[in-house]
Amino acid sequence: MSKKAAVKVIEGKTEEAIVGFLKSLLEKGVVEGIMVPKPLPSKDGFVQTLIRNPEMLNGVAILSPTMPVQSARVISSLSVKNLDKKIAAVMKACEIRAAVELAKFLQVKPDHLYLIGIDCPGTFEVPDYAKMAQEGKGGEALTKALLQGTEKGEISPPSGYAFRTACQMCEYPVPQADIVLKLYGYKADQEIGVEIGDKLEKEIEEKGILSFSENEPASRNEVVNKVIADRTKKRDALFQEFKGIVKDLQSFLDRFSTCVRCHNCMVACPICYCKECVFKTAVFEHDGDQFLRWADRKGEIRMPTDTLIFHLIRMSHMVTSCIGCGLCDSACPSRLPVATLFRSVGDRVQKMFQYVPGRDTAEVPPVATFKEDELKIESAAL
């Protein structure tokens, strides 16, 4: 069972209060390093930073409203080979869910990692935020607006901007983590909630970092449910719209005709972890004559080939574990709705196995297990 506590906020400085809490984790030796987003010197964006010196935590952006890389990938490289020291990582809900999936595939070793999640109001595309910052709509003003919005679950982006599509349809605004910083339902200029999981509760209490109490604003559950309901509605609308556009493979290819085959969606995807991808192998090198035979049979063929198979194969490899972070969307130079595609197909396939990716490291991904009596898909006796 997790334990609840609250962190008091002084003079409305919410991020400073959280920084104070993070500092105490470092100073009292709960962890020996913290990975946390920090603003770029230009203030146009944010990057993850690994911090050992508590002083360097000043000015970090706990609520960084962008997601330039999937932090699950970062903690994969941090933890997969001999991480002996305890490290905490401040990550978004979807990054934590991706980390859970990667842990199942042995690409994240959670033993010495403590994941810190924060209620997520949503994020902006990296270039959008840079523009926002230049127009004076980013930074503290944005943080303040987001924190005001989370109290009642009514968060509006600055005028002229929208949250990333993946965020608008994300049903997981509240992370599951070793430490969860809770904003929804709280008056964040006065206090925010903290929930400490089993791994740390004893140490945090013994070291006097927090004192636990079960108090929580009465409205929290209601606010969280409202946010989930709003986003689920948006998700279903996008699924419906997608179904209207993609009626068959031809209409899919029409909609995705501007795909330039850069494979960026694959590179950005936290679930695609293979060191050598099949699309980079000789499987897709054909004889010149083969191209000519295809062109003969079909009249003409689009070059380069292999658009459809790329998307279908990528899906068949990753879609059961797609956690919907939408970094594929952000990475697409043709602005194709790849995240909606993967979420829509993922929804169907994940339901086949009652599988919720990112829920629990103890669950086994559908591709790695089976039941003897299931899926009556083999054709009936003749």
Add this chain to the structure above:
Amino acid sequence: MAEFEPRIVAFLCHWCTYTGADLAGTTRQQYPPNVRVVHLMCSGAVDSIYVLKALIDGADGVLIGGCHPGDCHYQTGNYKARRRVAILKGILQQMGYTEDRVLLKWISASEGKLFADTVTKMVDDLKKMGPNPMKQLWNA
């Protein structure tokens, strides 16, 4: 105009269905010559990439043959194949490709007749369905 002759690519496991197909031959079972067999060690070795490459590059149907549940030479390969095929079918259906041109069938080494009957039935079914539209997409 000549009747449409479907092309089937069959991925057969070494221990059961491939041997079953062999038995169909040695016992002189009659079945249509529309099937091209690819010999694999296990149905669990079939990645969806093989199935899709066949369908996009010219096959009208794909047959995946493995051992009956519980009989896999490698214990569990056929169960894993079943999940992969189910996932692939789920993806294709959500993408609006509702035609069922991928057949998963358990045929043991002793079921030569079942192999012949399966191919006969599949050819009949595919003739009714007509050519696979996926292989005609110029921009696939």
